[in-house]
Amino acid sequence: MQTVLKADNIKVQFGGLIAVNNVSLSLERGQVLGLIGPNGAGKSTLFNAVTGFAPVSSGTVTFLGQDVTKLPPYVRTRLGMGRTFQTERPYEEMTVLENVLVAAFLKHPQRKEAERAALDALTKVGLSDRANQLSSDLNLARLRRLELAKALALQPEVLFLDEIMAGLNPPALKEMIELLRTLTATGVSIVMVEHIMEAIIQLADHVIVLASGNKIAEGAATAVISDEKVIEAYLGTD
CATH class of the missing domain: 3.40.50.300 (P-loop containing nucleotide triphosphate hydrolases)
Structure with a gap:
């Protein structure tokens, strides 16, 4: 290994x-x-x-x-390296997709590629149906999934x-x-x-x-x- x-x-x-x-x-x-x-x-x-x-x-x-x-x-x-934090830090005035886009842009400067990576991450964590919802409307379990999606949008080798x-x-x-x-x-x-x-x-x-x-x-x-x-x-x- x-x-x-x-x-x-x-x-x-x-x-x-x-x-x-x-x-x-x-x-x-x-x-x-x-x-x-x-x-x-x-x-x-x-x-x-x-x-x-x-x-x-x-x-x-x-x-x-x-x-x-x-x-x-x-x-x-x-x-x-992709990581989450103990305290959720969503951009509450932004949608779920926009939150993940912020992370995706680090690896994908072009918006189309960043959106593809962000949507893929949201699909993996089961939040694709919430993409256009404000992150402030998410409950704790979904906020944790959003944090995970942000980390996954970085396409990490290690989480x-x-x-x-x-x-x-x-x-x-x-x-x-x-x-x-x-x-x-x-x-x-x-x-x-x-x-x-x-x-x-x-x-x-x-x-x-x-x-x-x-x-x-x-x-x-x-x-x-x-x-x-x-x-x-x-x-x-x-």
Whole structure:
């Protein structure tokens, strides 16, 4: 299998605070890597460091064989990184299609090509029938799909999903899991920060657990979540 992403000994330090302490990860094409851990564990910081939204104090990030450690986010995006954010950020005065077009223009300067990419992304996430609706009218589940469509319009090699399942009701959660399965079947790789263990167990090929900025466990999801160190990190020693 082809390794599409490697992060070696990533350290992120803010003044005297070490948010991520020498953490490494690797991702193969078509695989799903889950990043889990209690609040404040360093998951989102590591996620942001790999995608270029947080400065790396030491270590290297390699994407598709290229060292991207010092490249800004928009360059990494052009190379094939697409990401969502914890908080939905739609342009509320614009339609669903126009929202996705904003992302599509990064890869497709010509409007016709950008529209084709945007509509294709909306079709993949099941929002093509909402293309001309204002994004402000979407419920939470559809807003999450809109965020995913914006990332897909960039035609990414790797999707970085930051708590995309948070707050979804059981039917919407099931639909999102099935949608992500469909995407990985096409060869898209995924790195996901997630608190919902059901999604991690069903989707992740490999899981890394962080606590206080350190990697405390990694492996298959079912093995990792039964690890005593992981249980202690989530629930405490009592």
